[in-house]
Amino acid sequence: MTAQRIAFLDVDGTIIDAGEVIAPSTIEAVQTARANGHLVYLSTGRASVEIYPKIRDIGFDGAISAGGGFAEIGDDLVIARTMPEEAVARMVGFYEESGYDFYLQAFAELYPSPGVRGRFASYLQDDQERRGETRTDLDSVTDGREHPALKAFANVRPLSYTGIAKSVFLAGDLTAYDRVSEALSDDFHVITGTIPHMGRGSGEVTLGGVNKGTTILQLLDLLGIDAASAIGIGDSTNDIEMLQVCGVGIAMGNATDVVKAHADEVTTAVLDDGVWNAFHRHGLI
Structure with missing residues (x-):
């Protein structure tokens, strides 16, 4: 070995x-x-x-x-490696001012804006035909009932500004990534989204470094x-x-x-x- x-x-x-x-x-x-x-x-x-x-x-x-x-x-x-509260507040303020959906990731909690669940529900509904063509010899990692993402994003509650390590912003607006990057990249690490179906202008944000x-x-x-x-x-x-x-x-x-x-x-x-x-x-x- x-x-x-x-x-x-x-x-x-x-x-x-x-x-x-x-x-x-x-x-x-x-x-x-x-x-x-x-x-x-x-x-x-x-x-x-x-x-x-x-x-x-x-x-x-x-x-x-x-x-x-x-x-x-x-x-x-x-x-x-979490963000200072003032950094989270700045980031959230920009999202809300811009009208973008977003969610915040803490270690054991998600904090979605009200529109996030609807975005995922719409994608999952539109995706049913493609899912029907998925190879049947492979095992799904979801439980076959309500999708875990819909459960997680249904819990819209007051945002936490502590313990947040990352955010994901969701937008169909193709300029959204450029706008977020311009506004936040001096202090944050902004990358294009890794969830393509959530909007071509989407992206992910962590602290710089x-x-x-x-x-x-x-x-x-x-x-x-x-x-x-x-x-x-x-x-x-x-x-x-x-x-x-x-x-x-x-x-x-x-x-x-x-x-x-x-x-x-x-x-x-x-x-x-x-x-x-x-x-x-x-x-x-």
């Missing part, structure tokens, strides 16, 4: 596809790699509360969530593991820094060309054994 490695896996587009199904080979790859003594961590833009139980039940050694806002070793929260890559480096320091031993696998804009800091950065076959340009190599697509092939190539399985 090769020396112990540590792998960081994005969720959407890497572990599951847009139809929220997972290839059996991905589950096998994660579980076999861990049985062989390697570490496998999630590294996602989702908040911890948005990571479905069927994903966590695969078995991971920990997770980076909210695009680098938080990191867990096992069930222990070890890193929290907070991303998956910088949090991975902090986590590796806590674990006493050199970054050269790390493998990062992803497909979206918020994965770029992860691919850059890991010893091997691997883009999924379904990744954007921009993401592929930052990777050391490209594996196959999410439902074409992409994770399994990457793990096999590097001796984890």
Whole structure:
């Protein structure tokens, strides 16, 4: 067996596809790699509360969530890179003044604006035909009843300005990303959205310097593991820094060309054994 490695896996587009199904080979790859003594961590833009139980039940050694806002070793929260209250207030004020829907990600809570649930409900309704064409030999990571996102975004309550690590803004206006970037990028890290169906002007915002890559480096320091031993696998804009800091950065076959340009190599697509092939190539399985 090769020396112990540590792998960081994005969720959407890497572990599951847009139809929220997972290839059996991905589950096998994660579980076999861990049985062989390697570490496998999630590294996602989702908040911890948005990571479905069927994903966590695969078995991971920990997770980076909210695009680098938080990191867990096992069930222990070890890193929290949250925004000062005044920064959250500034960000929310701009969204509300601009009329954009948004939600805030804390470690265990989501704080949506009133229009967010409707956006997700509309997408899910429009997506039923495509979902009907999803391969039936694959397992869905949702429970088949009310979609978890609809449950999470139904709870519209007063916003919290403490413990917030990231926001997602949602807009059909193609100028929204440019406007948010112009208004906030002096203090914040603003990237294009990794949820394409939520509007082509959408995006994600963390504090300046907070991303998956910088949090991975902090986590590796806590674990006493050199970054050269790390493998990062992803497909979206918020994965770029992860691919850059890991010893091997691997883009999924379904990744954007921009993401592929930052990777050391490209594996196959999410439902074409992409994770399994990457793990096999590097001796984890």
